[in-house]
Amino acid sequence: MVCPRSGPTRLCGGQYLRRRYAARMRQHEDSKSFLSYLLLDHHQWSLVNGLIHSLSTSFAARDKIFPYPTEEVTAILHIAICDDESQQLERADSLLKKYAYEHPQYEIKIQSFSAPLELLSHVAEKGGFDVLLLDIYMPGILGTDAARELRVMRDNCQIIFLTTSRDHAVDAFSLDAAHYLVKPYSEKEFFAALEKAINNLADRYGVALTIKSVDGISRVELNRLVYAETDNHVQKLYLSDGSLIRVRKSSTELFELLEEDPRFYKCGSTYILNMEYIVELSARSVSFSTGARIPIISRKYAELRKLYMDYSCRF
The missing domain is CATH 2.40.50.1020 (LytTr DNA-binding domain)
Known part of the structure; x- marks a missing residue:
């Protein structure tokens, strides 16, 4: 987890909107403090209070669309996806980004691979990942065989297998897999598997x-x-x-x-x-x-x- 785990930060659309929202909220709070010191008559105060209520309602509505995370980043997670189907890669990538948005305490860095040999080459040359989302049925080499190679390389990443069959479950867990998801999996199942992998990392590397x-x-x-x-x-x-x-x-x-x-x-x-x-x-x-x-x-x-x-x- 390391934490981890680096260059200038670029804001995605959601981050930009959340930060603008936070700035406007701070301006709104400052406005209320300033207004409290003004000498206004009863009619003026009624107008001001109505305006503040209107602004609060407006910001509350915006907050439902772009909730601003209050937690600081406490860990950087490097997560890899390996699947030969582009649609499955995109789905896993989309769910990871949604999870990251809903859990701002994690900065999640995602890297995708379309072939297990490409993944193994990357790990051998540049190091591994904290969590690996690994398909089993891929051309050239099974995902379980790729995982076995990673263990031989003493890579102890948390592996979540993604597959269309339960046939390899026993083999998968013999490789110390964190979870085994059968496609098509739901968002809830995906998040639960990811939570388990992250908790495993926290137990081992949570410093x-x-x-x-x-x-x-x-x-x-x-x-x-x-x-x-x-x-x-x-x-x-x-x-x-x-x-x-x-x-x-x-x-x-x-x-x-x-x-x-x-x-x-x-x-x-x-x-x-x-x-x-x-x-x-x-x-x-x-x-x-x-x-x-x-x-x-x-x-x-x-x-x-x-x-x-x-x-x-x-x-």
């Missing part, structure tokens, strides 16, 4: 750091933090999407914020590693699923290897 960085205030979703490196009293935080955040803290100070999370290991005075991303470990170096590779102190190898094996068995 993010809001930290002062060199560029301002940054929110770092821990499930996307691959490793941190010390560089002249600055911690360089490398994220799974390739982005970099610089923090003016010592390695010890940063690790104090992370040490309760079993994924993180402080390797000497230079590196803090997220074991979730480790794919190769030797006495000289550590390789991550993002393609990054860092040297390690040989005397730390035995300790790191034991912790990594314990972590792999537990999680």
